[in-house]
Each structure stands twice: as structure tokens, then as C-alpha cells.
Amino acid sequence: MAQIVDLQGNPISSQAIGEPQTARMSTLYRRWEEHPSKGLTPQRLHAILEQAERGDLQGQHDLFRDMEEKDGHILTEMGKRRQALTGCDWDIVPPNNASKSEKADAEWLHEVVESLELEEIILNAMDAIGHGFSGQELEWQRQGKETLPVALNSRPQNWFTISQEDHKTLLLNNAGFGEKLWDFGWLVHIHKAKSGYLARGGLHRTLCWPYLFKNYSVRDLAEFLEIYGLPMRVGKYMPGASDQEKATLLRAVTMIGHAAAGIIPEGMDIDFQNAAAGSHEPFEAMMNWCEKTESKVILGQTLTAQADGKTSTNALGNIHNEVRHDILRSDARQLARTLTRQLLWPIMAVNRPGADPRRCPRLMFDVVEAEDLAQYAEALPKLVESGMQVPVNWAHEKLRIPKPMDGEAVLGKQSGEDKPPKPAKDAAARYLAVLRNRAGELVPADQAAIDALLDGLPGEQLNSAMTRALAPAITALRETADPEAAIAAMVASYPDMPDDELTDLLARAIFVADVWGRISGRT
Incomplete structure (x- = not known):
């Protein structure tokens, strides 16, 4: 029987094919999130980030989840980034100069991957943009003569720790001990949103500071509205009033503020004074700055978020769209490599013994945007008439128009009989x-x-x-x-x-x- 090997050709163990690695680790399933965002201060935030660098990822990644749950702007912008690839077409292509069997393997892999919940797999994998990494555990099952993954279960980041030897190897945190991840048992996507050690690779490391400052501004704005947004009520009691009468007047002033109704003894007065002078603009300015910073970190631009509520020109919109598309291409390349190495190759290695890892089919996302048809329809005939030789394949690729299959009906120019008569x-x-x-x-x-x-x-x-x-x-x-x-x-x-x-x-x-x-x- 042929030995199962990894992409480098090294023999590996196939124990993950029998059962998931975490199947007998009950302590992981009983781990609850700590919600460190409650009462968060700059000092405590700094301590949480330092602990993560030393391998304790619990506090950092629990905080990251709280940030998306409590900050709607971060959730929305991260959602745009994560879901961008779910709407892209994908394909599994054979290697260069592929043989007939290699092309058949690519078609077979396409059918296998299509049977999985690929959209959910992509969405869970792209969680690595904020956290730096994401882990999905493969669950294998025998189906006829083939052994295929039937599910990829997302695992929270606080289940993992980082090797202190190289600060980049991800380990399973089993009761405080780092355990090596089983081969062919995990799809771990490490997203290079920024360079640095694994614990510092996620965008949420940068986002946690504007998140904290924004929370301060929101709290201060709420206090401002509560104190200065309502008119001050002043009760006046008669000279020689008893403590009971004073208490009665105080209750009436308080009741008028909340219930808009109250009673006071005859002879006592309540005056309404204008609220103290102040403005909400400084607080909103700080909140807008934080949200624009969050948009720049996540999407590379602010135009699609419009945190400031302003409009922009079409030219500026095109520039910002190019930035968005550059990020999409980078995300697609990184995730495609992960899916090829940790999903396609394991399926090939288990079901095609002796397969060459260097000739493994690759998953690719189609992130090429079609050019402006109207602009090309006007320019191409003029270029051809001037003598320029334009390859047909290039035009089809640019305009995203597929070539017709053999015998497929196509649109064409009108025949002479169908054309209207030419003017005199x-x-x-x-x-x-x-x-x-x-x-x-x-x-x-x-x-x-x-x-x-x-x-x-x-x-x-x-x-x-x-x-x-x-x-x-x-x-x-x-x-x-x-x-x-x-x-x-x-x-x-x-x-x-x-x-x-x-x-x-x-x-x-x-x-x-x-x-x-x-x-x-x-x-």
C-alpha cells in the first residue's frame, strides 16, 4: 500500500482520517469566553496583547469577538471583507501540460468540493483576517470506495496556542499543553494581513485601539446628553421649611424630570433653567475619526463606508474601488493556496495513492472584473481598422465573454436579407x-x-x-x-x-x- 505523504513528499500519519483530533478533548468544549471588553482600559488592553504574545491567546481572541459584537461598524466592514470571496466564481484547474488522468482528477475534485458547503468554509476561513488565523477541523467519512471529508467544523481561536520556540507554529491548547495538529485533520488559514509573529498578524490588533477610544467617546456623549441635554430643575422652598417639606419638594423635582408630572406643597416653586452651554460635536468628531480609521484598516479606504456621511466624485470612487480590488486579489491568492494545500491535496493523497504532490490540481478564484463593454465596443473597431492586430483570446478575457462551445448558438451580425435598406x-x-x-x-x-x-x-x-x-x-x-x-x-x-x-x-x-x-x- 502506498504511503500517504504531504505536499513536500514527507510520509505522514493518517490518524485524523479515523476521528477528529478534538473528539476526546472534553476540556475544550467546556471552555467559555471571558468577555474582557467589560471595563476595558488602555492598561488592561496592553496587558491582554502582551499575554497573547507569550502564547496565552484566550484574552486576545475573546476580546476580538467582543469587538465585532459590540461595534457595528467593525462588524459591517469585516463582513464586507470576509464575504467578498463568497460571491466570486471558483474553479479547480489541472497542472500545466496536464495528462488525461490529471484533467479527470481535477474534474473529480471539483465535484467533491462542490458537494461541501464551500461558501461557509470560505467565510470561516476568512475569519483569519481579523484574528490572524482560523482553524476548521476536518471530519472524514468512508463513501463507497472513497474516503472524503463530509464536514469542516470551525473551532474558536481560544482553543489554540503558539509555540514559544518559533512564535509561528500553531498548537492545540489541550489542558494547558500545546499539542501538534494532526496531519490532514485541519484546515488552518494563516492570513498575512500584516507582517509579524502569528499572535500579532490579525487586523484586530490594530482595530482594538480605535475601538477603545470610540467606546470612551460614546460613553462621554451619553453622559453629556444626560447631564446637559435636559433643562435644570430648581425647587424653592419657604424659609423655615421642615426636613419633610424639603424632601417632598426634592421628590417632586425628581418626578417632574422623569415622569413629567408631580405635586408640591402650596407656596413652593420649581424653576426650569436652561441647560449648560455645550456641544456634542467633539464627541462625534472623535467617533467619526475612529470609524474612518477602522474602515482604512479593514478595506484600505473610506469611500464605501462613508463614515463621515459625505459624498465623493466618480473619479475618487474609481480609485477607491481599485484599492478594494487589490485587497480582494490578495485575499483570493492566499486563501486559494490554503485550500489547495490543506483540502485538495489531502483528498488526493487519501484517494489517489502515489499521486505526485507537485502535480496536484489547484483551486483558483475568478476575481478578474469585466472591462467596460461600451468603451471597448467603440475602441476596438477603430484599433483594428488602423491596422492593430488584436488577439481574439485577449478580447474575450478582457470582456469576460466566454468562447462558444462547438455547435452553440451565438449572436452575430445581421445578414444582408435582414438588414434595412441603405439610404440613397x-x-x-x-x-x-x-x-x-x-x-x-x-x-x-x-x-x-x-x-x-x-x-x-x-x-x-x-x-x-x-x-x-x-x-x-x-x-x-x-x-x-x-x-x-x-x-x-x-x-x-x-x-x-x-x-x-x-x-x-x-x-x-x-x-x-x-x-x-x-x-x-x-x-
């Missing part, structure tokens, strides 16, 4: 070809050539065309004796006059006369 003004251009040679140059014309052009233009034909053209007007004249009514009838019948034949004959005659005069030197 183009008659001269059609007959000019008679007087041109293959190089497109005018040649001297003899009487025979002129006679050939004039053939079909006898007086009888002109008279016949004239009669048919004027027939509606003549009929209108015969039906009325009033001159004004006759003129009106002629005007009304003008659109019905069939003058195409007459116009074409006259254009031919005038054109031939003009050309003959120029060639003969008479004009």
Missing part, C-alpha cells in the same frame, strides 16, 4: 467601387465603364419612378377642387411617396456625371 445618400459610395482598382485608387474610365454605370438609367425608368413617387399627390389633387385643400392634401400625402427608387437613380446619374467630368478634365 450611400448610392454614390456603392458605385464608386466600379471605378477603383484593388489598391483603392481611381483609374481612368473609358466610355464602356461609363456606359456600364449608366446602364439601367433610360428615360422610361426615370419616368416610371417619377410616376410612382407622385402617385399619392396626384390622387389627392383629383379628389378635391379647392386649391387650399389640394395643397393640404399634397402635404399630407408626402410621407407616403415611394421616392427611394427615384432618389437612387438620380444619385447614380449625378455621380457618374461628376466622375466623368473630373476624369475628362471638364470640371
Whole structure:
């Protein structure tokens, strides 16, 4: 029996095929999140981040989840980034110069991956953008003659720890001990959103500071509205009032503030003073700065988020869209490599013993955006007419128009029968070809050539065309004796006059006369 190997060709153990690695680690399933965002301060945040660098990831990643749960702007922007790839087309392509069997393997892998919940797998894997990494545990099952993954279960980041030897190897945190992840048992996506050690690779490390400052501003704004947003109520009691009377007045002032109703003893007064001068703008300015910073960190730009509520120009929008597309391409390349190495190859290695890891099919995302069809439809004919040789494959790729399969119906230019008749003004251009040679140059014309052009233009034909053209007007004249009514009838019948034949004959005659005069030197 052939030995199962990894992508580097090294023999590996297949124990993960039998059961998931965490199946007997009950302590992991009883681990609850600590919600460190409660009462978060700069000092405590700094301590949480330091603990993560030393391998204790519990506090850091619990905080990261709290951030998305409590900050709607972070959740929305991260959702845009994570879900961008779920809407992209994907394919599994064979290696270069693939043999027939390698192409068949690629098609088989496509069917296997298509049977999985790939959209959910992508969404869970892209959680690594904020956390730095994401882990999904493979669950294998025997199906006929094949052993295939039937589920990929997402595991929280606080189940893992980091090796203190290299600060980049991810381990399973089993009761405080780091345990190596089983081969073919995990799909671990390490996303390089920024360089650095694994514990510091996620974008949430940068986002946690504007998140903290924004929380301070929101809290301060709430206190401002509570203290200064309502008018101050002042109760006045009579000199010599007892403590009981004072307490009664205080309760009335408080009740008026919350219930808008209250009673006081006769002789006592309650005055309403204007709220102290102040503005909410400083707090909102701080909150807007934090949200724009969050958008820049996650999406690379702020235009699609519009945290400041302003509009922008179309040119600026195109620039920001290019930034978004650059990030999408990077995300697609990184995730495609992970899925190829940790999903496609394990399936191949288990079911195709002896397969060459260097010839493994690859998963690819289609993130190429179609060009502007209207712009290319106008530019390409002009470039071709000027002599530029444009490859058909390049045009199809740019415009994202697939090539037709054999026998597939396609759109095409109208045939001659389906085209509308050309206007009479183009008659001269059609007959000019008679007087041109293959190089497109005018040649001297003899009487025979002129006679050939004039053939079909006898007086009888002109008279016949004239009669048919004027027939509606003549009929209108015969039906009325009033001159004004006759003129009106002629005007009304003008659109019905069939003058195409007459116009074409006259254009031919005038054109031939003009050309003959120029060639003969008479004009």
C-alpha cells in the first residue's frame, strides 16, 4: 500500500482520517469566553496583547469577538471583507501540460468540493483576517470506495496556542499543553494581513485601539446628553421649611424630570433653567475619526463606508474601488493556496495513492472584473481598422465573454436579407467601387465603364419612378377642387411617396456625371 505523504513528499500519519483530533478533548468544549471588553482600559488592553504574545491567546481572541459584537461598524466592514470571496466564481484547474488522468482528477475534485458547503468554509476561513488565523477541523467519512471529508467544523481561536520556540507554529491548547495538529485533520488559514509573529498578524490588533477610544467617546456623549441635554430643575422652598417639606419638594423635582408630572406643597416653586452651554460635536468628531480609521484598516479606504456621511466624485470612487480590488486579489491568492494545500491535496493523497504532490490540481478564484463593454465596443473597431492586430483570446478575457462551445448558438451580425435598406445618400459610395482598382485608387474610365454605370438609367425608368413617387399627390389633387385643400392634401400625402427608387437613380446619374467630368478634365 502506498504511503500517504504531504505536499513536500514527507510520509505522514493518517490518524485524523479515523476521528477528529478534538473528539476526546472534553476540556475544550467546556471552555467559555471571558468577555474582557467589560471595563476595558488602555492598561488592561496592553496587558491582554502582551499575554497573547507569550502564547496565552484566550484574552486576545475573546476580546476580538467582543469587538465585532459590540461595534457595528467593525462588524459591517469585516463582513464586507470576509464575504467578498463568497460571491466570486471558483474553479479547480489541472497542472500545466496536464495528462488525461490529471484533467479527470481535477474534474473529480471539483465535484467533491462542490458537494461541501464551500461558501461557509470560505467565510470561516476568512475569519483569519481579523484574528490572524482560523482553524476548521476536518471530519472524514468512508463513501463507497472513497474516503472524503463530509464536514469542516470551525473551532474558536481560544482553543489554540503558539509555540514559544518559533512564535509561528500553531498548537492545540489541550489542558494547558500545546499539542501538534494532526496531519490532514485541519484546515488552518494563516492570513498575512500584516507582517509579524502569528499572535500579532490579525487586523484586530490594530482595530482594538480605535475601538477603545470610540467606546470612551460614546460613553462621554451619553453622559453629556444626560447631564446637559435636559433643562435644570430648581425647587424653592419657604424659609423655615421642615426636613419633610424639603424632601417632598426634592421628590417632586425628581418626578417632574422623569415622569413629567408631580405635586408640591402650596407656596413652593420649581424653576426650569436652561441647560449648560455645550456641544456634542467633539464627541462625534472623535467617533467619526475612529470609524474612518477602522474602515482604512479593514478595506484600505473610506469611500464605501462613508463614515463621515459625505459624498465623493466618480473619479475618487474609481480609485477607491481599485484599492478594494487589490485587497480582494490578495485575499483570493492566499486563501486559494490554503485550500489547495490543506483540502485538495489531502483528498488526493487519501484517494489517489502515489499521486505526485507537485502535480496536484489547484483551486483558483475568478476575481478578474469585466472591462467596460461600451468603451471597448467603440475602441476596438477603430484599433483594428488602423491596422492593430488584436488577439481574439485577449478580447474575450478582457470582456469576460466566454468562447462558444462547438455547435452553440451565438449572436452575430445581421445578414444582408435582414438588414434595412441603405439610404440613397450611400448610392454614390456603392458605385464608386466600379471605378477603383484593388489598391483603392481611381483609374481612368473609358466610355464602356461609363456606359456600364449608366446602364439601367433610360428615360422610361426615370419616368416610371417619377410616376410612382407622385402617385399619392396626384390622387389627392383629383379628389378635391379647392386649391387650399389640394395643397393640404399634397402635404399630407408626402410621407407616403415611394421616392427611394427615384432618389437612387438620380444619385447614380449625378455621380457618374461628376466622375466623368473630373476624369475628362471638364470640371
